[in-house]
Amino acid sequence: MTGNERGEIVTTMNDVARIAGVSGSTVSHVLNGTRAVRETTRIKVLAAIESTGYRRNGLARSLAMQRTQTLGLAISVLSNPYFGSLVNTIEKVATTAGYNIVLADTHDDPERESRTIGTLLDRQIDGLILAPAGGSHGRHDTLEMVRASRTPMVLIDRFLDFPCDQYAPENYEPVKRLTAHLLELGHRKIAAIIGARGLSTTVERRDGFYAAVAEAGVERSQVLFEEGHSTAEGGHAAMARLLQSVEPPTAIVSMNNAMTIGVMKALRDAGLRVPRDVALVGFDDFEWADSFEPRLTTMAQDVETMGAEAVQMLLDRIVGSDAPFARHSIAPFMRHRNSCGCAD
């Protein structure tokens, strides 16, 4: 609904058409460049549009075209430490390809995930990027729902046992390497702070930790672990519990970004210094990690690559790619600094 300078109310393409003295279909074709139009009438149409300030109704367009040029992005905002850069790259690639992003927060809860993705599907998104919620225990109702709607989908951040494209970081090897580093430095009383249950990520990182410990021949009884639920508060509590042990650990592996913050806070609350009193390494990097003390030794994920490639894969599916589904692992890289106890 737009008024022009003569006070008329111009709402639709047909209004523009009438003013330009042509048919609605001609206006449509001018706007979309979908068929040849005589230059003089093109001018007339453009003039009418210009003078009325007409904007086309994308809803009607989408309904008619069966295409919305919209991608759904469903992710747990809170539990994803990389939320910002992830959204940033995804938005960038999507925009370049002419797509908009509708955001939805799964809150890492299967029930909310299902509801929220339901509304995305109702909105007729052309494709979906999903960081699946944990805790669904093998039932994939949400994913089945997406499949039933025939909406192209790619999973990010966590692998799931479901036939679709998936992009997630490698976890096992990197954590094993991180842990081995602590072991090589002589630590034996070592602890892992693991993430939320039900995430493939959590399992793989925990397994990497135990693999390193086993290879080093450390007795299982020396090894501790606590659940940090993938949040800063959880990490804080987990570390606090570890400090209650009769023989607290001398080295910690924190399995994600948020928990690492919590762990540091708990350590500081207890008056302990890193790495002097306790060594600490963590999965996920921080932009500021090089500038503040302790400078954390981490495994940095390449979220940018993950996000960009996931969108690209999705766009390919949308235009009809029928390549077999693939799981892509993105390899993190180690940022060796001083929180592990190594000199600068």
Next chain:
Amino acid sequence: MTGNERGEIVTTMNDVARIAGVSGSTVSHVLNGTRAVRETTRIKVLAAIESTGYRRNGLARSLAMQRTQTLGLAISVLSNPYFGSLVNTIEKVATTAGYNIVLADTHDDPERESRTIGTLLDRQIDGLILAPAGGSHGRHDTLEMVRASRTPMVLIDRFLDFPCDQYAPENYEPVKRLTAHLLELGHRKIAAIIGARGLSTTVERRDGFYAAVAEAGVERSQVLFEEGHSTAEGGHAAMARLLQSVEPPTAIVSMNNAMTIGVMKALRDAGLRVPRDVALVGFDDFEWADSFEPRLTTMAQDVETMGAEAVQMLLDRIVGSDAPFARHSIAPFMRHRNSCGCAD
């Protein structure tokens, strides 16, 4: 398009109606609860929906209802350090009220802002939350466009001279207070690292800085300032330039989050320690600021409040509030730690 177990293709409400042996309008009313329906026919309809896995087409619904239940959120992802928590609270409030969020990145560029908001309007969003791009030099084409579309809008993060609702942090007083603190500690050779040009934020923070300096009776010649363009790289470069001065500053006020990171990095690159060699205070807080050294003394913005109230205001406008436009200042609070040079 959904297939049921008998292999039929069920697409529309009318398909469901046919299967249930009722009219399309009845199905609609069952789905929306918009008129009384005999219980037995309600059951029939629900059964038909259930058995076919029918989902309604929200696009068609929106077109018919002239309402999309969608809010646009346009913001510069990169230049907003609080992007994550802002999106998080906005999404939360919006979802609770039954709205979805479509995201757009302005890249802090008037031209891109205009394009991107154009597509949001075309999509018939019910309302818009916008962090206006800087550098538009008094021309408000984008805002005029939004107004012409009669789409309710609220501005966040930065005030603009335009008649609409606005929420932004207080800048002048808080920066003045931050600067005064440094002055009280005896610093005279003091420098400000200011943000991107064209932002009201930048101007107000700079003015707060100068006001404090003036009140303390410090000669203007003692005072330095550099532009950090609101980014980490910019802050890094600005600090590096400052260190080239014949007489480098002994205290720094960094005007945002990202620049503070850059400043710290530059200081570290130069082998300088905070606060031993240089005192540093910054606008914007960090979640981890309490756990790493130096622990930054900052002015923490209350983005949560800003986001939540902005959405609420927008929702009010959508349902027709005609209260006069208002500008709301959100007061930051000081986090006094040790980077300013004060003991713990």
Next chain:
DNA sequence: CTGAAAGCGCTAACAA
């Protein structure tokens, strides 16, 4: 308590 039918504003096949 229910159905028929007229839109919502656009696209695209078909005809001219």
Next chain:
DNA sequence: TTGTTAGCGCTTTCAG
């Protein structure tokens, strides 16, 4: 080169 017209799938008035 252009116009007519039949949808896209839903909501909602108006009749019954």
